[in-house]
Amino acid sequence: MAIPDSKKVLIAGASIAGPTLAFWLAKYGFTVTVVERSKTLRLGGQNIDVNGPAKQIAQKMRIEAAIRAANTGEVGLQLIGQNEQAIASFPKEGSISGTQELEILRGDLVNILYEATKQNVEYRFGDSITNLEQHPNEVTVTFSSGKKETFQLVVAADGVRSSTRRLVFGDEPKFEYLGLYTAYLTIPRIKTDTNWWRWYTATDRRIVMLRPDNQGTMRASVAFLESDEAYEKLSLAEQKSVLKSKLVGAGWEADRISNALDDSVDVYFDKIGQIKAPSWSSGRMAMIGDAAYCPTPLTGKGTTLAMVGAYLLAGELSQHERHQDAFVAYEQRMRPYVEEVQKLPPGVPWLVYPRTRFGVSVLNTVAGIIASKPVQKLFSLFTSTKTEDESKAEGIVLPDYVYTHAAESS
Structure with a gap:
């Protein structure tokens, strides 16, 4: 099916x-602006992984090699005990590990996606959407720069506090706070x-x-439970003050962080929660x-x-000829997968954030048992081997959509 040249799509968020959406829309012949x-x-951020169906998509996009080249070098997960020594190790190649095959810094992946799309997609930096007027055949978009333009479709991909989403859905959906705050920053490696x-x-x-990166520094993170959403709209200095108070007496590398x-210029401090929208589209x-x-x-x-x-x-x-x-x-394809992913085990996050030394000791003891060779071997017997179609193993099907002729030549 040929895609008309006039099929202009605006995406909020780079x-x-x-950029992943922009890549594929450009392949299918759409005119795309981000x-x-x-x-x-925005090249900051912590370690992320590209696994399962995301890895398959990276392969389809021919960016897997670039992702591998930017690997953080992380070899696995170690839990540090109250004596500040490793009490449980989960190597990357083990049957249980927090470290995945394709570990990469968020900023590195953002840059890889940008490089893969910049020739076929228009990027507009330093601008944002301030108003949307939907019409039968188009959307009139007003930008903070004062410019007005029409597009056939607009897609919000601008994060958990999406201002674009708010222009269409108002205060719905609501942010579901999980009682947890986290902070990330880059610190010197020693x-x-x-x-x-x-x-x-x-x-x-x-x-x-603490997690390694590929830039000669370390990525530090601090997380703590807080029953109230107590740290809204703090200045950077106030955020740092709160984090310092939370690190007092914590032990291990807390004083170093x-x-x-x-001196940190990349502190990210925010509450943790989920977005559960009843619908992902409107007009x-x-x-x-x-x-x-x-x-x-x-x-x-x-x-x-x-x-x-x-x-x-x-x-x-x-x-589909009709965007609706x-x-x-x-x-229909995506929602069952999202709902499954968003299910958190009972007691999370509270269960893994004990209050007392005894609670920490119990948690560490359990981790040590799980990391032991007999238990690891047992887990490996029940861990399914990777299939050629990792997306099916995770409960999501990735169809091979048919390119247009224009897409194949782009």
């Missing part, structure tokens, strides 16, 4: 979901650092982590990624949902 509020690509992802559970419901906060507007179905970092599937949703939405738009039918088909 992180992971937006608008990004930041003046440049001689005692390793290529393990090191996880330390402190008392008073706090967790401190606290001291590094003074000529749709949503993908965290804007539509943020699963939280607790699931480890944010990147996967972003890439899968983008792939499916682009594919369905290429197969494409939106329905996209949601």
Whole structure:
């Protein structure tokens, strides 16, 4: 089916979901513009992984080699005990491990996606959508720059607090807070650092982590439980002050991270929650990624949902003459997978954030048992081997959509 040249699509957000969608829409012959509020690509962020169906999409996009070349070098997950020594190790190649085959910094993946799309997609940095007027055949978009333009479709891919989503859906869907705050920052690497992802559970419901990157530094994170949404609209100085107070007396590398906060320029501090939208489209507007179905970092599937949703939405738009039918088909394929991913085990996150030393000791003891060779061997017997179609193993089907002639030559 030929796609008219006039099929103009505007995507808000140049992180992971937006450029992935732009890649496939351009392949299918759409004219694509990506608008990004930041003046440049936002290349900060922590370690993420590209696994399962996301890996398959990366292969289809021919960017798997670039992702592998940017690997963080992380060799696995180690839990650090109260004596500040490793008490449980889960190697990358083991049957249980938090480290996946394709570990990469978020910013590196953003840059790879940009490089793969910039020749066929128009990027507008330092601008954003301020108003949307939907009409029978188009959407009139007003930008913060003052410019007005019409598009056939608009897609929000601008994150969990999507301003584009708010223009269409108002205050719905609501952010479902999970009682957890987290902070990320980059700190200098020292001689005692390793290529393990090191996880330390402190008392008073706090967790401190260090992960290696491919830039000669370390990615630190601090997470803590907070029953109230107590830290809204803080300045950077106030955020750092809160984090320092939470690190007092935590032990292990807490003082080191606290001291590094003074000079850090990339602190990210936010509450953790999910977005559960009753619908991902309205008229000529749709949503993908965290804007539509943020699963939280607790699931480890944010990147996967972003890439899968983008792939499916682009594919369905290429197969249907009516965008309404494409939106329905996209949601029918994607929603069961999203709902499964968003299910958190009972007691999470509270269960892994003990308050007392005894609680931390119990948690570490259980981790040590799970990491033992007999238990690891037992797990390997029940762990299914990877299939050629990793997406089916995860409960999502990735159709091979048919390219147009124009797409094949692009």
